[in-house]
Amino acid sequence: MLETSTPPGALGAASLYSQALSGPGGAWSCDLATETVSWTDGVYDLFEIRRGQTLHRSMALDVYQSQSRSEMERHRAAAIRSGKGFVLDCQLRSGGRSRWMRLRLGVSYDQGRPIRIFGSKQDVTAEKKMWDGLVTVSSKDPLTGLTNRRAFEEATRELSRHANESHGFALAVVAIDDVEGLRERHDHAGAVDCLRCVGERLARLFPDAILVARIGGAEFALLLRGGTAKAMEATLANAHRLLARPVPRGSGAIELQLSIGAALLKPSHSNDPKRLFAEADSALYVARAAGGNVVRVFDGMIARPPATAPIQAAGLSL
Structure with missing residues (x-):
């Protein structure tokens, strides 16, 4: 369920984030020093949180199904340590509904130190149903x-x-x-x-x-x-x-x-x-x-x- 990649440089990170902005789903980023989270509208909709609402990381974590949350946290910590990004499908639960999200994560650097993680979040529930169906x-x-x-x-x-x-x-x-x-x-x-x-x-x-x-x-x-x-x-x-x-x-x-x-x-x-x-x-x-x-x-x-x-x-x- 996981793919790794080499750590991107500053220009590579900017390019990847631009791809996330223009791709399916929505883009997100998190400042590692402050844990400040930024989402585009597509991610707000996926997590069923009102667009533009002030974000706290705990708000997103509450929507993850417990096993997916544990797996995501483990891969996130490893990515920050190693600089290697990943792709992971996670199960979300809110409002009594279950959905699947494909999370892509990359790491950007400043003078060799990781300063930000970023990527895209895409609803893949229909794909999962088709695959399992x-x-x-x-x-x-x-x-x-x-x-x-x-x-x-x-x-x-x-x-x-x-x-x-x-x-x-x-x-x-x-x-x-x-x-x-x-x-x-x-x-x-x-x-x-x-x-x-x-x-x-x-x-x-x-x-x-x-x-x-x-x-x-x-x-x-x-x-x-x-x-x-x-x-x-x-x-x-x-x-x-x-x-x-x-x-x-x-x-x-x-x-x-x-x-x-x-x-x-x-x-x-x-x-x-x-x-x-x-x-x-x-x-x-x-x-x-x-x-x-x-x-x-x-x-x-x-x-x-x-x-x-x-x-x-x-x-x-x-």
Whole structure:
């Protein structure tokens, strides 16, 4: 979800800010010494704040969904330290509505010191809906040929009804990290190539899975048979190494990073099938909070890393 760039000089910063002013959405800037914030009208509208109102940074932060706010703050601090800009899609919530914003940030300098951050903020809610909507038009995902989210959720509900009788099943969620960065660096077609490649790899790596699906823009899910938690951890850790190999494209390759979160099916899920998804999503969140490109398995109230080093699991090959 992140793209970095080299720190711009004073003239480069001015040019980039001019592009933000003339581009889609709106432009913004923040003086690092005073934290004074400046927005164009498009940003006021995006955050649903009255145009021209005196701004405080806390007013904008209150509109961010909590996970997006934490991720944005982390990248913002890193950009100020390193001078490297980024592109990040953030979820906003206000007035009971949820929207997606694409944040672009650059850093400008004076005598080698960062003095200002600036960039653009663009509403990409429609793009997100279009991207995610591709997986709900039928029982099959048109991009990867895998099961789509709706059919996967129906299968998960059915499996959960038999949780008291079943042992050794798990739900794993696999997400491509930095998908917005992939689009920026390799265009939409490159991102689609990554989606298709990950889908193909999942199908080959887990031929005995109950179901393999694409459940979101850059997220996949697996219903797996497997014994103990340790065995599941080892299988996913080993699969992660193979899934995250570079994706061939033309004469080169696209570097890929993936996060995986998983949860084991338990009798308690029989009355609440959504809880299994919530636990796997919690593990995925912990994986991404740890920097991404790792595996985490839900264990009670937390998601733990694999207890042992990855081992070669039977049938895992590309």
